[in-house]
Amino acid sequence: MKTRPYPAWISRLFIFLVAALSFTGLTQMPLAKRYALTTIPGMAWTGDFYLVHKIHYVLGAMLLFLAALAAVNWLKGWGRTLRLTGLGAARVAVVGGLLLSGLLRVYRNLPGVTLDPAYILTIEWAHLILFMVLGVLALVALMRGVSAYAVRK
Amino acid sequence: MAEKKHRTGTVSRRGFLKALGVGSAGALVPAAPALAAQERVPAPSDGELATLLDLSKCIGCGACVEACRESNADKFPEPVKPFSEMLPSRRAKPEDWSDLRDVDDRLTPYNWLFLQNAQVEYRGESFDINIPRRCMHCQNPPCANMCPFGAANKQVNGLTRISPNLCMGGAKCRTVCPWHIPQRQSGVGLYRHLMPRLAGNGVMYKCDRCYQLLDKGELPACIAVCPENVQTIGPRAEIVARAKALAEEMNGFVYGLEENGGTNTLYVSPVPFGLIDQAIDKDSGPGADKKLRAADKAKALGPGRPPMGPVKDVMADETNLATAAFIAPVAGIAAGVLGLGSKLLNTGEDGHED
Ligand code: SF4
Ligand code: SF4
Ligand code: SF4
Numbered sequence: 001m002k003t004r005p006y007p008a009w010i011s012r013l014f015i016f017l018v019a020a021l022s023f024t025g026l027t028q029m030p031l032a033k034r035y036a037l038t039t040i041p042g043m044a045w046t047g048d049f050y051l052v053h054k055i056h057y058v059l060g061a062m063l064l065f066l067a068a069l070a071a072v073n074w075l076k077g078w079g080r081t082l083r084l085t086g087l088g089a090a091r092v093a094v095v096g097g098l099l100l101s102g103l104l105r106v107y108r109n110l111p112g113v114t115l116d117p118a119y120i121l122t123i124e125w126a127h128l129i130l131f132m133v134l135g136v137l138a139l140v141a142l143m144r145g146v147s148a149y150a151v152r153k
Numbered sequence: 154m155a156e157k158k159h160r161t162g163t164v165s166r167r168g169f170l171k172a173l174g175v176g177s178a179g180a181l182v183p184a185a186p187a188l189a190a191q192e193r194v195p196a197p198s199d200g201e202l203a204t205l206l207d208l209s210k211c212i213g214c215g216a217c218v219e220a221c222r223e224s225n226a227d228k229f230p231e232p233v234k235p236f237s238e239m240l241p242s243r244r245a246k247p248e249d250w251s252d253l254r255d256v257d258d259r260l261t262p263y264n265w266l267f268l269q270n271a272q273v274e275y276r277g278e279s280f281d282i283n284i285p286r287r288c289m290h291c292q293n294p295p296c297a298n299m300c301p302f303g304a305a306n307k308q309v310n311g312l313t314r315i316s317p318n319l320c321m322g323g324a325k326c327r328t329v330c331p332w333h334i335p336q337r338q339s340g341v342g343l344y345r346h347l348m349p350r351l352a353g354n355g356v357m358y359k360c361d362r363c364y365q366l367l368d369k370g371e372l373p374a375c376i377a378v379c380p381e382n383v384q385t386i387g388p389r390a391e392i393v394a395r396a397k398a399l400a401e402e403m404n405g406f407v408y409g410l411e412e413n414g415g416t417n418t419l420y421v422s423p424v425p426f427g428l429i430d431q432a433i434d435k436d437s438g439p440g441a442d443k444k445l446r447a448a449d450k451a452k453a454l455g456p457g458r459p460p461m462g463p464v465k466d467v468m469a470d471e472t473n474l475a476t477a478a479f480i481a482p483v484a485g486i487a488a489g490v491l492g493l494g495s496k497l498l499n500t501g502e503d504g505h506e507d
Pocket of ligand 1: 210211212213214215216217218268283285378379380381382383384
């Protein structure tokens with residue numbers, strides 16, 4: 001694997017956030033109880049939909065912060081020395097879609113906000129499908145040994 | 154059905170609903186011009202309809218329960234049996250009400266409305282209160298907000314509905330609903346065509362406020378049929394005002410204004426709801442599962458008798474966290490502009506951490 005030309009802590013934080021968001025997102029589906037995850041010592045919290053949901057919100061906010069920070073830095077200078085790989089660009093687009101659909105979900109959950117059920121459905125399924133696409137892309141990148149999003153020009 | 158409506162639904166009430174333009178399920182904009190033209194009803198600011206149940210009037214005749222069944226019979230599940238065996242079989246059990254369709258003393262997939270009874274002593278008087286129970290149609294419904302598939306949704310006219318075509322039957326809506334209202338029937342729905350052994354377990358059912366009638370400008374079946382005119386439906390602001398006035402008049406109490414942050418179902422009672430909650434036979438709420446495990450088979454299928462105690466706004470934390478989610482990208486941009494990052498890039502090459 002190539003060393004990434006951007007700070008290691010950014011990659012590590014990004015990977016941690018995406019992994020933790022994937023987990024808390026997946027456990028939004030009623031799986032933890034059915035598949036006995038809740039019976040593993042220390043994992044009982046995975047069965048608490050509200051707790052997992054709130055953690056997902058917090059992690060999502062952190063990823064939004066990181067993504068905005070990276071985007072600004074890209075515009076400010078990283079873009080001159082770095083080049084997005086093909087898979088990197090694809091994943092940036094997917095992560096962007098996930099963040100946007102996630103934000104729309106947060107918006108929809110505010111009291112006093114009622115969107116047309118058709119919009120809700122679109123937002124919901126966009127979020128779910130993009131998540132699956134990101135998983136596939138990450139796997140491909142990992143197998144090809146090109147998991148860095150960007151390389152030096 | 155038509156006969157029933159004529160028997161009891163007064164023309165003025167039906168006309169009133171028609172004028173409201175409560176059709177167009179899920180339309181983004183309520184029919185404002187129609188509302189403006191209706192002199193009896195001020196235009197509701199949010200387009201939400203609410204119902205008011207005057208518990209001092211209900212005689213417990215059960216006509217509403219019957220009418221609900223009749224009106225919604227074509228929505229009831231017809232499960233395919235035998236159910237596909239699910240994994241892991243010890244934890245994923247089918248819930249089957251199809252042979253218990255006549256059960257009317259709790260909520261089931263075939264009974265979306267039932268009557269609770271509370272005999273209450275209050276201020277030296279004894280009261281016999283009958284309470285029609287069904288979905289509260291929360292203003293900010295967790296069943297809809299938390300559904301991972303978008304199958305449960307609140308409509309602009311203030312009612313919550315679960316789409317039987319999209320519901321996977323995971324019963325999360327029942328878990329997160331403060332009253333555990335939706336009920337599951339296995340052997341129907343989308344999951345049968347996806348991974349029936351691994352995910353899903355049927356479809357969830359509950360009161361949908363007879364959207365098919367509302368869309369036509371008609372009253373929900375349980376409202377139309379009631380011989381005592383226990384229920385009233387209208388724009389939420391008006392219904393709230395009416396509920397408060399009625400409570401004042403009878404020196405009574407309102408349920409649904411604060412509960413779960415506000416619901417579109419308001420109960421008015423001459424006795425405190427705390428006393429009602431103690432007196433009703435309920436098997437819902439905390440600890441219900443444990444009790445049920447030991448109970449008989451029909452009961453072990455799940456709680457279906459909602460409590461009537463205080464309910465905090467279950468989505469309140471999410472509402473607060475939403476601010477963080479909206480501020481986060483702005484903060485990220487600000488941090489970037491202020492210089493966090495440019496110096497970090499230089500540290501990248503030698504892989505050294507900040
Ligand atoms: S029909 Fe009216 S009076 Fe009869 S049980 Fe229902 S709400 Fe009460
Ligand atoms: S009462 Fe329960 S099922 Fe009905 S809208 Fe509220 S959360 Fe949903
Ligand atoms: S509104 Fe319709 S579905 Fe809901 S309880 Fe009344 S009759 Fe049943």
